[in-house]
Amino acid sequence: MILNGYWTVVWLYLLAALLGLVFAIVQSPWWVGFYLYHRMLIPTAVLIGIVGALEIAFRTVKSPRLDIWFILTATAIAFTVVFYNPNLHGMYAMFALSTLTSIMYFDRKRALLSCLLSIGALLVLQASPEHQASMTVYEIIAMIAMLIGAYLLGVGIILRGDQLRNQLKKAMESERDLLVDNIMYDTITKLDALTSLYNHKTFHEYLDSLLKLDLTSLRLQVALIDIDNFKMINDTYGHWVGDIVLKRIALMIREHLTPNDFVARYGGEEFAVILTDAEFDTSWATLDRIRELIAAEKFEELGDHTVTVSIGLVQREPGLCKEDLFKTADARLYEAKRTGKNRVVGTLHES
Numbered sequence: 001m002i003l004n005g006y007w008t009v010v011w012l013y014l015l016a017a018l019l020g021l022v023f024a025i026v027q028s029p030w031w032v033g034f035y036l037y038h039r040m041l042i043p044t045a046v047l048i049g050i051v052g053a054l055e056i057a058f059r060t061v062k063s064p065r066l067d068i069w070f071i072l073t074a075t076a077i078a079f080t081v082v083f084y085n086p087n088l089h090g091m092y093a094m095f096a097l098s099t100l101t102s103i104m105y106f107d108r109k110r111a112l113l114s115c116l117l118s119i120g121a122l123l124v125l126q127a128s129p130e131h132q133a134s135m136t137v138y139e140i141i142a143m144i145a146m147l148i149g150a151y152l153l154g155v156g157i158i159l160r161g162d163q164l165r166n167q168l169k170k171a172m173e174s175e176r177d178l179l180v181d182n183i184m185y186d187t188i189t190k191l192d193a194l195t196s197l198y199n200h201k202t203f204h205e206y207l208d209s210l211l212k213l214d215l216t217s218l219r220l221q222v223a224l225i226d227i228d229n230f231k232m233i234n235d236t237y238g239h240w241v242g243d244i245v246l247k248r249i250a251l252m253i254r255e256h257l258t259p260n261d262f263v264a265r266y267g268g269e270e271f272a273v274i275l276t277d278a279e280f281d282t283s284w285a286t287l288d289r290i291r292e293l294i295a296a297e298k299f300e301e302l303g304d305h306t307v308t309v310s311i312g313l314v315q316r317e318p319g320l321c322k323e324d325l326f327k328t329a330d331a332r333l334y335e336a337k338r339t340g341k342n343r344v345v346g347t348l349h350e351s
Helices: 002-027 029-060 066-083 089-103 108-125 129-134 137-190 200-211 230-237 239-255 280-296 322-338
Strands: 220-227 262-267 270-276 309-315
Touching: 002 029, 002 066, 029 066, 066 089, 066 108, 089 108, 089 137, 108 137, 137 200, 200 220, 200 262, 200 270, 200 322, 220 230, 220 239, 220 280, 220 322, 230 239, 239 262, 239 270, 239 280, 270 280, 280 309, 309 322
Parallel strands: none
Antiparallel strands: 220 270, 220 309, 262 270
16 A cells, blocks of 8 residues: 555656646746756656565565664655655655654554654755755755654554553453353253253244244254153262263263254253254154164163163154143153163153
């Protein structure tokens, strides 16, 4: 962007020089040759050379100090314009170009460097008799004061930019903290603290959202899983061992379900599962496989004894509401418990 700005300055200078050439032809024909050579062609060629060199360096040199070259180029452009136009005092304002460039980097050291370079270039110009004759000491002092003023203005802009950047940073940090708080709150309200499964409330919210869908486009089964003899585990080994059993079984259930399925800790030692996008036989087989894996798992905390689960499974059918789903699943879970435990009881298979 800065480089494009420099090229714009070059072409604007050329355009202004062309307009000046027109006036020279009309008003001072005797001066046209000098003007064309010393005010137009040479300065334009020098400017193109300066900016062209920066363009080549920008595209070929991978240096972290290119910003310094941009500031030096701005000073060189101003020096060239003023050097070839000593009688146009307005051109001295070009030295502020270096300060404007440094502001874009939002760095006070670069702004100070640009100010010192501009003042140095201005003083170097006074070595030329033509420039000495064109400016009084008062004008030189005024120009230096203007450059210092431009520097101070640039520092003010940089400080204001830093202030806005800090405010934006704080706002982003506050927004991030709020997002984290919302996520934490969402986690606390939706997940069970012990098992990291979804909780009872979230389970019902998710099931309600599914039941609102068109039945013809959704295959859905609900299963209730209950740990057999869990009270005896707590009474015999302690609640802390019961918590370990709950976490291990929760993990095994979650690991062996598909991404389309949903599992929650429904309460106590009971888990609820929603299986979607699968045939009943497939869901039944999945749950039976989970039952077998749990039954084969030995718990060191229980003296290498195993734990079993009973499962009641129901498929959603036309006319079966949410309450009916749970009543049926709960009845089948009770049937599994009553008939020996460590079983899956469903509508299509009896295990």
